[in-house]
Amino acid sequence: xxxxxxxxxxxxFDKLTAVDGVDLTxxxxxxxxxxxxxxxxxxxxxxxxxxxxxxxSGSANVWGYDIVKEQDKVRKSIGVVFQEPSVDDDxxxxxxxxxxARLYKVPKDTMASRTKELLELMELTxxxxxxMKTYSGGMRRRLEIARGLLHHPKVLFLDEPxxxxxxxxxxxxWKYIDKLNKVENVTMLLTTHYMDEADYLCNRIAIIxxxxxxxxDTPANLKDGMGGDIITLTLSTPPPANSEKIKKAKKxxxxxxxxxxxxxxxxxxxxxxxxxxxxxPPALNVLxxxxxxxxxxxLHEPTLEDVFIKFTGRKLRDEVExxxxxxxxxxxxxxxxxx
Amino acid sequence: xxxxxxxxxxxxxxxxxxxxxxxxxxxxxxxWLALLGTALGTMMENSxxxxxxxxxxxxxxxxxxxxxxxxxxxxSGISIIFDREFGFLKEILVAPVSxxxxxxxxxxxxTTTAMIQGIIMFCxxxxxxxxxxxxxxxxxxxxxxxxxxxxxxxxxxxxGIAIASKVESMEGFQMIMSFLxxxxxxxxxxxxxxxxxxxxxxxLTYIDPLTYGVDGLRYAIQGSQTAQFPLWVDFGVLSAFSIxxxxxxxxxxxxx
Ligand SMILES: Nc1ncnc2c1ncn2[C@@H]1O[C@H](COP(=O)(O)OP(=O)(O)O)[C@@H](O)[C@H]1O
Ligand SMILES: [Mg+2]
Numbered sequence: 001x002x003x004x005x006x007x008x009x010x011x012x013f014d015k016l017t018a019v020d021g022v023d024l025t026x027x028x029x030x031x032x033x034x035x036x037x038x039x040x041x042x043x044x045x046x047x048x049x050x051x052x053x054x055x056x057s058g059s060a061n062v063w064g065y066d067i068v069k070e071q072d073k074v075r076k077s078i079g080v081v082f083q084e085p086s087v088d089d090d091x092x093x094x095x096x097x098x099x100x101a102r103l104y105k106v107p108k109d110t111m112a113s114r115t116k117e118l119l120e121l122m123e124l125t126x127x128x129x130x131x132m133k134t135y136s137g138g139m140r141r142r143l144e145i146a147r148g149l150l151h152h153p154k155v156l157f158l159d160e161p162x163x164x165x166x167x168x169x170x171x172x173x174w175k176y177i178d179k180l181n182k183v184e185n186v187t188m189l190l191t192t193h194y195m196d197e198a199d200y201l202c203n204r205i206a207i208i209x210x211x212x213x214x215x216x217d218t219p220a221n222l223k224d225g226m227g228g229d230i231i232t233l234t235l236s237t238p239p240p241a242n243s244e245k246i247k248k249a250k251k252x253x254x255x256x257x258x259x260x261x262x263x264x265x266x267x268x269x270x271x272x273x274x275x276x277x278x279x280x281p282p283a284l285n286v287l288x289x290x291x292x293x294x295x296x297x298x299l300h301e302p303t304l305e306d307v308f309i310k311f312t313g314r315k316l317r318d319e320v321e322x323x324x325x326x327x328x329x330x331x332x333x334x335x336x337x338x339x
Numbered sequence: 340x341x342x343x344x345x346x347x348x349x350x351x352x353x354x355x356x357x358x359x360x361x362x363x364x365x366x367x368x369x370x371w372l373a374l375l376g377t378a379l380g381t382m383m384e385n386s387x388x389x390x391x392x393x394x395x396x397x398x399x400x401x402x403x404x405x406x407x408x409x410x411x412x413x414x415s416g417i418s419i420i421f422d423r424e425f426g427f428l429k430e431i432l433v434a435p436v437s438x439x440x441x442x443x444x445x446x447x448x449x450t451t452t453a454m455i456q457g458i459i460m461f462c463x464x465x466x467x468x469x470x471x472x473x474x475x476x477x478x479x480x481x482x483x484x485x486x487x488x489x490x491x492x493x494x495x496x497x498x499g500i501a502i503a504s505k506v507e508s509m510e511g512f513q514m515i516m517s518f519l520x521x522x523x524x525x526x527x528x529x530x531x532x533x534x535x536x537x538x539x540x541x542x543l544t545y546i547d548p549l550t551y552g553v554d555g556l557r558y559a560i561q562g563s564q565t566a567q568f569p570l571w572v573d574f575g576v577l578s579a580f581s582i583x584x585x586x587x588x589x590x591x592x593x594x595x
Contacts, residue, residue: 050433075435086426090353102345103434147430 001064003028003155003187004049008058011044011211018044020211021058026189026204031181033202034191035304037314041211042191043083046157049189050080063154079153081145083160083191089133093124093143096132097150104151111150118146121176123169138165145173149180156180158190162197174200195304205304207311214311219304226302226310227260229276231283236293238267249290256282265315270306342436346444347451350415354452361456364414368407368460372396372467375530388532390564398565400469401556402529405491407460408453409549412492413520415449416499416588420509442500442589449496450489457488473562483559483570487577491552494581500588504595527553533567548580 004026011019019041026032034042047053049062051071060067063077087096094115101111119125122142132140145161158177162170178201180186192198198205199219206216215222239246241264253262253271258279260272273279276299287294309315354361376396383395422428431441461484465471473480502515526540527549533541544550555573558566566573 052429052432072435072437075433078433080429080433082426082429084426084429086430088349088353088427088430089425090356091349095352099345099349100430100434103342103431103436105341 001028002026002061003030004032004060004062004189006049006058006060009045009048009055009060010057011041011048011053012056017211019048019055022208022211022213024206024213024216026187028187029181029185031178031188031201031203032190033198033205034189034208035193035195035198035205035308036191036208037193037312040208042208043159044211045208046080046159046189046191050078050157051075077154079148079151079156081148081156081158081161083163085140085144087132087140087144087147090131092129092131093119093135094128096143097128097147100147100150106151114150115146118149121172122146138169141165142169142173145177149176152184153186155187155189158188160191160193162192162194170197177201195308199304207308209312215307222304222307223302226272226306228258228272228274228302230300230302230306231271231273231276231280232298232300233269233271233283233287233294234296235267235269236295239292245290245292249287249292252286252290253283256286261310263309263313265309265313270309272302272306272310340440342440343444343447346431346436346441347448350445350448350452354448354455364411364456365407365459365463367410368403369463371406372400372403372464375399376467388535393561393565396467397469397561399530400464400467401560402527402553404457404460404464404488404560405527405529405549405553405556406524408457408488408491408552409495409520409524411456412449412453412495413499413502413515415452416445416496416501417503417506417512417515418449419445419500419503419592420506420512423503424509438593439589442585442592445500446493446496446585446588449499450492453492453496454485454488457492458485469560471560473559475559475562480559484556487552487555487559487573490555490574490577490581491549494548494552494577494584497581497584497588501584501591504588504591523547523549526550528567529553532565548577548584551576551580 002025004024006022006024009019009022009024010017022045034045036042044053048055049060049067051067051074054068062074065073065077067074088099091099097115098111101115106114116125119128122145124139124142124146127135127139132143135143141161141164145158148156148158156177161177162173165173174197177188181188188201190198190201202219204216204218205222206213208214217225246264250262250264253259253269256279258273258275260274263270271279271283280297280299284294284297305315376399380395383389383398389395389398419428422431471477471480475483506512506515526544526547528544529549533544533550536544551568551573554567555570555577558570558573
């Protein structure tokens, strides 16, 4: 069975098209990832699939139920960990979990054992009786994840679940949601900025940009699709991206044998080529002939970052920085509103 | 049903925990009762507008109790705006719970807190020397008092929910305070007999639902001598309005 199926799913906000005709099929038991820069439309897609927003056009099924006509059945089948905070600050951690369990009709005895297990996993046991407003950002996040898992959903949406967490906690959460997917067969739809997260967790990844899916495949296929190794040349004094000098250098590089693609992002040139190690000397020669100084060279197998750059022409990491600022802003607002 | 209880329970936990809110929302009515009651009390002494021998504090006490309930209930309804702002509303909206249960839980939660505030205010009024006694007898008077507290609370928490479903942000909040709540209070006859007003203003007081709430409380607390309408009129109009407001709140919430 297909856990999620969308047909030309579209959401417009006034003139802005946030999600633009997305066609997607996710099978039961899959761990599926959305990878895309800030503003790509990941959250909007999840909002529609979880019945918070109505699509402008197109349609979608979650667990076989129509997201507009059978909202209640969809809601019974899913769990959501939202990107933005969604706990009640005036309740304790435990009370937030209890509230959730009651809404989802989790039986009392299951609730007790499950809460205990989840609180231990998220290392929140000794804080469960404290008010949420005394929790740090990371602790809140962990509680929200615990809450999303509490009622054993068929499909779990995780919107940037580990954003802003320390590496250790991220690893723990990865392991747990991976286990939940493999052992309990929960279908996962995760959005993330972290390459390593998508790579580690997802069976399949959709790269989404400006509301459209630009590529969708397994991480291995996406990387193989690059067709070879990646040579990264970092320039000492990069000329402007559209200068004649750099254009000529790019063309010369493209004309070297076995080079599949050349891209320039800020101060780095990336070449994709088979047998990359033999291509480093000629590439350096080309740049020297064009009077462009190179500071360093590296050779590696393609990562999802490279795949991302190939399809969108942008680096993901810039977006991560942008998003951090966004988070800080959101948290400041949060604090200001509270008192 | 259990969903209504879940939502109601959250409102109760939050109410008990927000001690500062309990006090601030009582501060205003207390100040009104103490200051206005004493200051205007001397002015209104032996006024032909009041029944013989009744002092002004006694006269406005039901109105001030109504005020406490009005503020608390509208605020409870409007707190949906805060739930939306802080993201908690999303948690409720993706849960397999009908929109009607959410509205009912919220409405009954807000009504309960408003009634508690009303009862506290009622006890404070007794402490200020307001006397209690009507044709309904002691037990009957208390039952009717509580019934009207319930109806006022339910009406205005529902209005609050309706407003919160329409108002996107917290900025609209202050506007509502000045353009809706205060006029509604002043027009309700809480502070003076409606009869003193010129015809067009009097018409406005008749369409103010709080008028019937205050009048019902007045009847239950001090009997027919100060009440404007028969008790069944107060009860009928306010019940009808509270049902209308609840349906409106549920409808607008569902559509938002
Ligand atoms: N409620 C809204 N009203 C108007 N524009 C919105 C709203 N929500 C999102 N957007 C816009 O839609 C686009 C996609 O946003 P979003 O889905 O949050 O992206 P992502 O989660 O991938 O960062 C952005 O340009 C954002 O500004
Ligand atoms: Mg997002």
